[in-house]
Structure formats: structure tokens, C-alpha cells
Amino acid sequence: MARDVASVARSLRAALLPGAVPDGRPVNAVLDFASFGPPVDALHATLVIAEEHAIVDADHDRLGALREAVVVTSADGPRLRSVLQAAGITAMVGAPTAPSLLGPTLTSLLAVDQAAEARAITSAMRVLTLAARRSGITGVIAELAHRIDGWAVLLDRHGEVITTAGAGSLHIDDAIAVAVGRPVRVRHRALQVHPVGPGQDISAQLVTAPRNDSSGRGRELSSQAAALLDLLMRTRDSSHLERLGRSMMFETVRHGGDEATRLLRRWGVHERVLRGFALASRTSGVDVEHLLALWLDELGAEHVFTSQRGVVHGVVREDHAEEIAHRARAFASTLYLGLGRPAGTDVLARSIDEARHACEAARTGGERVVRYEAIPTVSFVLGALDADQTGRLARLLDPLRGAERSAELLDTLRVFLASHGAWSESAARLRIHRQTLTARIRRIEDLLGLSLSDPDDRVAAWLALRAADG
Known part of the structure; x- marks a missing residue:
């Protein structure tokens, strides 16, 4: 977690004098008094090391600039405190460290913290990359919102929503307003907008809102996630197209009738009676769709299924249903499988709905496999x-x-x-x-x-x- 003003003061065992800079603001830089200029990043604090005479003898303009920073000094006298408080400057005074050692001490303190932040961001990016491989753009946005403990909205270049995670309708309205520059009042004060794409070739915009408004880690992670999203959006995702096509065909199968029977035959399914199933995992760490595809490949069965809200619905022949039930019971992580009653290929909607009910009953009762008739x-x-x-x-x-x-x-x-x-x-x-x-x-x-x-x-x-x- 980033060092903030209050934690640095505690580490130095210095008295913290309140001023314009909140004591919860994270610190990202250390400068000496001669090198200091007004900080550019309003979300982070700059520590300025100064001796007592430099503060006391500073002119009005110099003191005004210091209001945007945090003064750190080993001195602590009535006149010094009076000048700092009159100017509204946040300061750490009376640090029991030699003036010549204040700079190295603070630099070392922040370096250790920044290294930990870098390791955390690297670890988070590995998870985001894995989410990209498993679930594409939607998986990246969902994992990013979790990692920054907030919400994320991905918009196309015209301001239309591509996908969101953790965002309600008001959040989405704010994200669109900020992204397209609408002159409206935005309810969230610290939205971050990250272009997806280089230079003028922007394909989308990522808007994020970490719960901790001043989170540097959230900003850096969102920026790197935008680069990952750019790569995904410029790469043909054949798995996504396959899932989309399979979902549309599955809706025809669910609708029933002669058209469903003809489609199943062209799909490679020639049985006249099938059983609906619904498969879900207790944890999000299991890619149920990928796992089921592997099982069906091993069984030599066609992939007549689709995924919706983390539950995979499909139809299989009776012996394959028994084999999937066996594997669901034996799988290392907890899976929930619901099986509907056998039905003709022209009226499969009933069996699919029954499987869904059975899967929900399995979740409620903690059983791995539940048949609707049971x-x-x-x-x-x-x-x-x-x-x-x-x-x-x-x-x-x-x-x-x-x-x-x-x-x-x-x-x-x-x-x-x-x-x-x-x-x-x-x-x-x-x-x-x-x-x-x-x-x-x-x-x-x-x-x-x-x-x-x-x-x-x-x-x-x-x-x-x-x-x-x-």
C-alpha cells in the first residue's frame, strides 16, 4: 500500500502540523528546498526537506508554493510553527534525524514502498493476462474492477458501452460524460480515463474509478490494462466468434420444431432424444466452458452448449450425460450439474429449463449432481x-x-x-x-x-x- 503523509510522519517520529495537504494523501517524491517547484500531480504529495532559516526567511510567493507540498524538517521552534501555520503549510517538524540524513532516509523509505507497488502491479498484470486468455475483453474488465476495488467501463471511440464491471447506471453515465467531454456535473470526483490505442489511433476508452480515489496503483494498473485491451481489440478473437455463433444456434435448438432437428443433424447430432444439462462452478477460478469442451472432446461429442452468467447450458445424449455427471462428482473443485429429463430434439426447451432448475437445487443443497426428476x-x-x-x-x-x-x-x-x-x-x-x-x-x-x-x-x-x- 502507498505511503501517505501520516505514515511517513510516524516513520520519522515527527510531529505532523495540519495544512492544505490531507494527511491521507500518498507520497511519491522527495526534494530539497532549493530544487522544489509546484508539484504537477495533485493526487500525490511531494516532501520538501528544508532547514528552519529557509522557511522563516522565505518570501510570500515561496510560502504559497509550499502549500501544495509537505515540509519536512528536523527543527521545531515557536517561530517556525507560527510561519508554517500562518501560511497553511502541512509540515513534519522535530524529526529526530540529522538534517543531512533526512533525504537518504525518506528516499529509502519511498523506494522500498515503490518496489512493493511495482511487484503488486506485476502480479496483477499476470492475472489480467490470464483473464484475457480465458475470457477476452470481458474477463479483463471484470478482473480489473476487482483489482482496483472499484468499477471499470470500456467505451468505444463513439462513447458507446462495450462492457462494464462493478458499474451501475449512474457510474456509466459519468464515465460516458467524462470520456466524450459532455458539460454535465459528474458525481464521481476521481474518474480516470485511459485511451486504448496509441496516439491518434484510439480504438476505445477505459474509464476506471478505484475506491481509493488517490490510488497510484489503480492508475498504473488501469494504464497497463488499457494497453492489454488494445492488443485484444486489434486481434481477431476466433474463440469469441465461435461462442457467438454457437449461442445463436443454441437458441434455435431451444426454440424447437423441425428447424431445431435439422440444425442438430447438420451440427453432427443424430440422436432423436437428448437430455438438457446445466453446469456451474462454486468459484470463479474454474473456466467451466473450457472444461466442458475438453470433456466433450474426450467423449467425441459435439459442443451443443452456450454460456450465460457463469452457467453453461446444453444438451447431450443420455450416455454422455452419465459420463459428465461422473466427472463433475470427481472433479477437484466443486461443480454443480443439473440434468433435465430426456426430450425429443424438437421440444428440448423443457429439458433445458429443468436442468437449470436442477442446477439451482444443487447449489442450494450443496450436491454436485441433481436430476430434475429427483x-x-x-x-x-x-x-x-x-x-x-x-x-x-x-x-x-x-x-x-x-x-x-x-x-x-x-x-x-x-x-x-x-x-x-x-x-x-x-x-x-x-x-x-x-x-x-x-x-x-x-x-x-x-x-x-x-x-x-x-x-x-x-x-x-x-x-x-x-x-x-x-
Whole structure:
């Protein structure tokens, strides 16, 4: 951690006289009185070594310049204190060190501190480089925000957001305002803007805000991260393009129908029945997507999966699902695997949603592998019902089946419940506007006589869907 004014005073065992420079400001330079000029870096303090007569005999302009620095002296007398306090100069007085040794002592003190800072930045850059290899630009921004204990926003040359980490909407507004020079009041006082790219060839701008506003380490690390981002943005990222293409194809598979079956055949998957899965890690140190790709390569299986918010969703054939479950149980770090029930290639959305529920149940219960049909809240209720009772439960949905565009309403209900009533996520999965989703949910509630904001009604609707699936 950088040496600040107060810690230097404690190390010298000197009395600290308050002035214009805060005692928490980090120190980055040591000068003698004759060499001192007004410091350029307002975020750091400069220590000025002076003897008593130099301060007492200094003119008004010289004393005014010293207000921006911190005076260090072995002397400590009433007249000296009076001059310093009248001029508002921060000072360390009465240091029990010979005047000739003050300079070497302070230089050595800061050199040790700067070496430690350099080692910390080097170590952090290694982690950022590893994040770049694993997750590209998004990984670098996320790790940078963690390292500076603040937030980071990456903007393109036009001020549009590329990716963020740790930043709320107000932070992003401030970042854009500072980056494009908008004449508005910025709420954060110490934003740092780092151009991504050399000279006039700037491809983006990195805006960071360390929690410690005066953190020199955060500034240096952000500057080096900007250079790393420049390299990433100028290099074709084939893995990113592959993930994007796989994600788009997986949405077609989830949507179902003949188109999904045809796509799977072209993808190299010829089985008519597959099982949905969802795989996640307890820690961010495991690259689940990369790990799963290695497992599927070893099994000779196609990569029919996509990653979303740290959870990998996909479909595999039954024997491969068993093998992945075995590996998840044996893996050194804790993994959570959820498996849905087998489903036809034209109706895989149900199995994928079930896998997601099972994965969440695994996380909650601390189990490594959970099958959807083994979740007590579902299997216990349906297993306790006879065929007549199950049929009556399924008939709860009859008003939807008899309505206009019934398939659309049933699919909307299933996705909305599987997304835990999350409006934005449900609309995105259904590929509709949120207002359209709102209208459909109101229509469903009117037809069923249920309120999907009520937990009991949501459970009833979900059980009816499960009973109908048979």
C-alpha cells in the first residue's frame, strides 16, 4: 500500500502540523528546498526537506508554493510553527534525524514502498493476462474492477458501452460524460480515463474509478490494462466468434420444431432424444466452458452448449450425460450439474429449463449432481397423485388450450415460470418486447383465473405444466 503523509510522519517520529495537504494523501517524491517547484500531480504529495532559516526567511510567493507540498524538517521552534501555520503549510517538524540524513532516509523509505507497488502491479498484470486468455475483453474488465476495488467501463471511440464491471447506471453515465467531454456535473470526483490505442489511433476508452480515489496503483494498473485491451481489440478473437455463433444456434435448438432437428443433424447430432444439462462452478477460478469442451472432446461429442452468467447450458445424449455427471462428482473443485429429463430434439426447451432448475437445487443443497426428476418439491407431489388426480391437475390449463394462439400462450407461461418470473429474461428468451410479454401474462392470468405474482398460483401453474408433460 502507498505511503501517505501520516505514515511517513510516524516513520520519522515527527510531529505532523495540519495544512492544505490531507494527511491521507500518498507520497511519491522527495526534494530539497532549493530544487522544489509546484508539484504537477495533485493526487500525490511531494516532501520538501528544508532547514528552519529557509522557511522563516522565505518570501510570500515561496510560502504559497509550499502549500501544495509537505515540509519536512528536523527543527521545531515557536517561530517556525507560527510561519508554517500562518501560511497553511502541512509540515513534519522535530524529526529526530540529522538534517543531512533526512533525504537518504525518506528516499529509502519511498523506494522500498515503490518496489512493493511495482511487484503488486506485476502480479496483477499476470492475472489480467490470464483473464484475457480465458475470457477476452470481458474477463479483463471484470478482473480489473476487482483489482482496483472499484468499477471499470470500456467505451468505444463513439462513447458507446462495450462492457462494464462493478458499474451501475449512474457510474456509466459519468464515465460516458467524462470520456466524450459532455458539460454535465459528474458525481464521481476521481474518474480516470485511459485511451486504448496509441496516439491518434484510439480504438476505445477505459474509464476506471478505484475506491481509493488517490490510488497510484489503480492508475498504473488501469494504464497497463488499457494497453492489454488494445492488443485484444486489434486481434481477431476466433474463440469469441465461435461462442457467438454457437449461442445463436443454441437458441434455435431451444426454440424447437423441425428447424431445431435439422440444425442438430447438420451440427453432427443424430440422436432423436437428448437430455438438457446445466453446469456451474462454486468459484470463479474454474473456466467451466473450457472444461466442458475438453470433456466433450474426450467423449467425441459435439459442443451443443452456450454460456450465460457463469452457467453453461446444453444438451447431450443420455450416455454422455452419465459420463459428465461422473466427472463433475470427481472433479477437484466443486461443480454443480443439473440434468433435465430426456426430450425429443424438437421440444428440448423443457429439458433445458429443468436442468437449470436442477442446477439451482444443487447449489442450494450443496450436491454436485441433481436430476430434475429427483427434486422432492416436484417428484413428491406428482408421485403422490394417481392418474385421475394428475389429469385433473393438467386440466387446469384447458382454458389456454382452447384459446386463440394457445401454443404461444403455453410457451410463454413455461418460459416465464422457468425464469422465476424475471420479466426481462423471459422477454429475451421468447424474443419479444417486454410490453408484449406483459400483455400475454395478463391474458394467461385472465384465462386461468390465477395471479402469477402469487407464489401458490405459480406453483399450481408449474405443476399443471409438469402433469401435462406426463
